[in-house]
Amino acid sequence: MKIQYKENEIKNLILNNDFVEIPFDFTNLKSKTLKIEAIVFERKIKFELMYINKKYDFLFDSIENVVFQIFNVDNELLSTSKLQLRQDLLFAVKQITNDYDDLILLLIPKNKKSLKDKSFSLENIENYGFFLFKEVKNG
Numbered sequence: 001m002k003i004q005y006k007e008n009e010i011k012n013l014i015l016n017n018d019f020v021e022i023p024f025d026f027t028n029l030k031s032k033t034l035k036i037e038a039i040v041f042e043r044k045i046k047f048e049l050m051y052i053n054k055k056y057d058f059l060f061d062s063i064e065n066v067v068f069q070i071f072n073v074d075n076e077l078l079s080t081s082k083l084q085l086r087q088d089l090l091f092a093v094k095q096i097t098n099d100y101d102d103l104i105l106l107l108i109p110k111n112k113k114s115l116k117d118k119s120f121s122l123e124n125i126e127n128y129g130f131f132l133f134k135e136v137k138n139g
Contacts, residue, residue: 001101003091007115010086010108013133022105022130024049029066029122041103041134046071066122072099083107085120085128104133 005013013019018041024034026049034049048069070079070093079092088094089105107128109115114127 001088001091001094003088005086005088005104005106007086010106013104013106013135017133017136019131019133022047022132024130026126029125040132043099043103044073045100046075047130066125072097083120089130102135102137104135106131106133 030051037046050067052065066083068081090100093100110129
C-alpha cells in the first residue's frame with residue numbers, strides 16, 4: 001500500500017486503470033457540508049467535505065479548515081482527514097477494512113495551469129478533482 005504519489009505515478013494510474021471523478025461542487029463550501037453518495041466500482045461509498053472554524057477563519061490557512069470524511073454503506077465514519085494533494089485519501093480506511101484495497105482516491109489537478117501552480121488553496125480548489133482509481137492487479 002502506498003500513501004503518496006508522484007506526477008509520473010499518477011499519469012501511469014490514469015493510463016492503466018479505470019477511474020472516475022467524484023464531482024464535488026465547491027461553490028458553497030464555506031457555508032455548508034458537501035455530501036456525495038455513490039455506487040462506484042460496485043461499492044457504495046459516501047464522501048463529505050466540511051469547512052470548519054467559520055467564526056475565526058481569518059486566523060487560519062483556509063485550506064486547513066477543510067475536512068474530508070469517508071463513510072461506509074452503513075453510514076459509519078471510516079476516516080476523517082485534511083486535504084492533501086497526491087495522497088491516497090483512502091489510506092487510513094485501508095488500515096481498517098480490506099473493502100477498498102483495490103481503490104485509490106487522489107486529489108489532483110484537473111488542468112495544466114493547476115499542475116504548474118504549486119499553491120493549493122480554498123480559492124483555487126475548483127481546479128482540483130477527487131479521482132477514484134480502481135487498480136488493475138497484474139498476475
